[in-house]
Amino acid sequence: MPDDAVAAHERGIANALSAGYALLEKGASSLDSVEAAVAVMEDDETFDAGRGSFLTRDGRVQLDALLMNGENLRAGGVACVERLRNPIRAARLVLDHSPHIYFVGAGAERFARQHGMDLIDNTELVIPRERERLFKAQQAEIAGEADTTFSGDLAAATALDSHDTVGAVALDIHGNLAAATSTGGTLNKAPGRVGDSSLIGCGCYADNHSAAVSLTGWGEPIMKLVLGKWAVDRVASGSEPQQAAAAAIDYLYQRLGGHGGIILLGPDGRIGIAHNTPRMAWGVQTPAGAQLGITRND
Numbered sequence: 376m377p378d379d380a381v382a383a384h385e386r387g388i389a390n391a392l393s394a395g396y397a398l399l400e401k402g403a404s405s406l407d408s409v410e411a412a413v414a415v416m417e418d419d420e421t422f423d424a425g426r427g428s429f430l431t432r433d434g435r436v437q438l439d440a441l442l443m444n445g446e447n448l449r450a451g452g453v454a455c456v457e458r459l460r461n462p463i464r465a466a467r468l469v470l471d472h473s474p475h476i477y478f479v480g481a482g483a484e485r486f487a488r489q490h491g492m493d494l495i496d497n498t499e500l501v502i503p504r505e506r507e508r509l510f511k512a513q514q515a516e517i518a519g520e521a522d523t524t525f526s527g528d529l530a531a532a533t534a535l536d537s538h539d540t541v542g543a544v545a546l547d548i549h550g551n552l553a554a555a556t557s558t559g560g561t562l563n564k565a566p567g568r569v570g571d572s573s574l575i576g577c578g579c580y581a582d583n584h585s586a587a588v589s590l591t592g593w594g595e596p597i598m599k600l601v602l603g604k605w606a607v608d609r610v611a612s613g614s615e616p617q618q619a620a621a622a623a624i625d626y627l628y629q630r631l632g633g634h635g636g637i638i639l640l641g642p643d644g645r646i647g648i649a650h651n652t653p654r655m656a657w658g659v660q661t662p663a664g665a666q667l668g669i670t671r672n673d
C-alpha cells in the first residue's frame with residue numbers, strides 16, 4: 376500500500392465497519408453483516424474488489440467472491456465475473472437460492488441476472504488508475520523486472536505487487552460466525568485465472584465449531600496450503616486466534632515463500648490479525664468500540 380493510499384484505506388475500512396456493525400447492532404445475522412461490509416468495499420475504488428480492481432492482462436476486470444455461514448456451512452461463490460458491480464451480492468444469491476455452491480463466468484452472471492441483479496458493461500468497472508498500473512506492470516514484464524513466476528516470493532515482489540482484496544468476519548448475537556472475501560485478483564493475471572479468495576478453505580471459511588477467516592495475498596501459495604482451513608482448524612484444536620493467525624502467515628512464508636494477510640475470529644469473539652506484507656489495513660468493532668489500524672512490518 377503506497378503512502379498516498381493510506382488515508383483512503385482507513386476511510387474505506389471505517390465505512391465498511393460501520394455498515395457491518397450497524398446490522399449486527401440491529402440483531403441481523405453475521406452473514407448479512409459480512410455481505411454489507413464487503414459490498415461497501417467493493418463500491419470503494421480504493422480496493423481491489425468491484426470497480427477499481429486490478430486488471431487482467433487484456434485490460435478487463437474479472438471478479439471472484441465467496442461468503443460462508445458458520446452456522447450450517449452453507450456457502451456461495453462466484454468467479455471470473457465481468458458484468459457484476461457487487462459479486463458478493465451474487466455470491467449471497469448463490470448461497471440463498473441454489474443447491475450449488477459455486478458459479479463461474481457467464482453462468483454466474485446469468486444466475487445473478489435471473490435473481491434480480493443488473494448486468495453492466497465491464498468498462499464500468501475499469502478506472503484510469505488501473506489502466507496506468509497495468510501499463511507499468513506490462514512494461515516491467517517486458518523489461519524483465521517483474522516476478523513473472525508468480526511464486527509469491529516476497530523478496531522478488533515489486534511495488535506493483537500490492538494486494539488489496541477485501542474481507543470481513545463477524546459474530547452475531549445468536550453466536551453465529553460468517554466470513555466473506557471479494558477480489559479482482561492479481562494484477563496482470565491471465566483471463567480465467569481464479570485465486571484463493573473465493574475458494575472455500577483457501578481465502579475464506581467459516582464454521583461455528585472452529586472460526587471465521589478471510590485472507591489476502593498472493594493466491595497461488597495460499598491455495599496450495601488451503602490456508603484458511605488450516606488456520607481455523609488450529610483454533611478448533613485449542614490455539615488462540617492470534618496465535619493461529621500468526622502461525623498461518625509463518626507457515627505460508629516458511630513452506631512456500633508466500634506473502635499475505637489474515638483476519639480470524641473465534642466463536643468466543645477473540646480475534647487474530649497477522650500479515651507479512653509491509654502493511655495491512657484492518658478494523659475491528661465490538662460493543663466496546665471501534666479500532667482501526669494499518670499495521671506495518673516496514
Ligand code: ASP
Pocket residue numbers: 423537538539540558559560561569570571572578590591592593594595
Ligand atoms: N488473494 C488474491 C488473489 O490471489 C489477491 C489479493 O489478495 O490481492 O486473487
